[in-house]
Each structure stands twice: as C-alpha cells, then as structure tokens.
Amino acid sequence: MKRIVFFLMLVGLVSACASSGGITVESVWGRDSPKTAMAGAVYMQIKNTGAQPDKLLSAKSDGCGTVELHESYQEANGMMGMRPVTGGFIPIPAGGTVELKVGGLHVMCINRKVDFTVGTKVPLTLMFEKAGEIKVVADIRAQ
Numbered sequence: 514m515k516r517i518v519f520f521l522m523l524v525g526l527v528s529a530c531a532s533s534g535g536i537t538v539e540s541v542w543g544r545d546s547p548k549t550a551m552a553g554a555v556y557m558q559i560k561n562t563g564a565q566p567d568k569l570l571s572a573k574s575d576g577c578g579t580v581e582l583h584e585s586y587q588e589a590n591g592m593m594g595m596r597p598v599t600g601g602f603i604p605i606p607a608g609g610t611v612e613l614k615v616g617g618l619h620v621m622c623i624n625r626k627v628d629f630t631v632g633t634k635v636p637l638t639l640m641f642e643k644a645g646e647i648k649v650v651a652d653i654r655a656q
C-alpha cells in the first residue's frame with residue numbers, strides 16, 4: 514500500500530516539472546481563451562542549473578498545427594503585439610531562470626486542435642540545443 518502511494522506521488526512530481534541535462538521546466542500553463550481563437554499562448558519557467566548556456570530552439574504539440582516561440586512588444590501606436598523571437602530561439606543562460614509569462618516571452622500554439630478551456634491538458638515537446646527534448650504538459654486555467 515505504501516508503495517502505491519509513493520508511486521502516485523512520483524507521478525505527480527513528474528508531471529509538475531520535467532528536466533533533462535541542466536534544464537528544468539516548471540509551472541507550464543496556458544490561459545483559457547474563446548473557442549473561436551485560432552491560437553493560444555503557453556507560459557512556463559525554464560531553469561538552467563548547468564554550467565553551460567542552452568537555447569530553447571523550438572516546440573511542437575499534437576494539440577497545435579504549428580508552435581512558435583514568441584515575444585510580446587509594444588507597437589508604435591502603444592498597442593501590444595507579438596512576433597517570433599529574434600534569432601528564432603530563446604537563450605537560457607547558465608545558472609539562470611527564464612520566465613515565459615503574460616506580456617513577455619511565450620510559446621504560441623497556432624491552429625489549435627484542442628480548445629483551451631479550464632482543466633484541459635496540452636502536451637508539448639520542447640527542443641533544447643544541449644538538453645535535447647523535454648516533454649511537458651500545459652495546464653489550461655483562468656490565470
């Protein structure tokens with residue numbers, strides 16, 4: 514019986530954070546959005562406890578037609594816009610944490626195949642230059 518409880522705890526930990534090499538990805542979530550929206554943003558914390566800098570190169574998901582790495586920026590008219598990140602990757606400095614958050618960097622799920630409704634889980638595969646593939650699950654929630 515104790516073993517079963519331990520196993521369940523372990524599964525809980527694995528889904529809450531995923532790591533490879535010196536890279537750990539935590540708090541992966543997306544905000545719920547109308548079914549009519551074609552795209553949805555996913556946020557997370559990426560920690561690099563290694564001695565080498567790494568790069569998030571790309572991401573993919575069965576729940577999305579295309580996945581892009583985006584940054585938010587302020588347009589000349591003061592409106593917030595977003596665009597693919599400069600250089601096409603997100604640098605993860607050695608010993609640093611990069612936060613993908615509302616109004617900043619995010620992973621963009623384009624041509625969604627799943628609705629971003631509260632409680633939905635969207636699997637994502639992140640590709641890092643050195644750490645390789647890291648699979649995570651985004652929890653869709655209100656904020």
Ligand SMILES: [Cu+2]
Binds near residue numbers: 619620
């Ligand atoms: Cu975006």
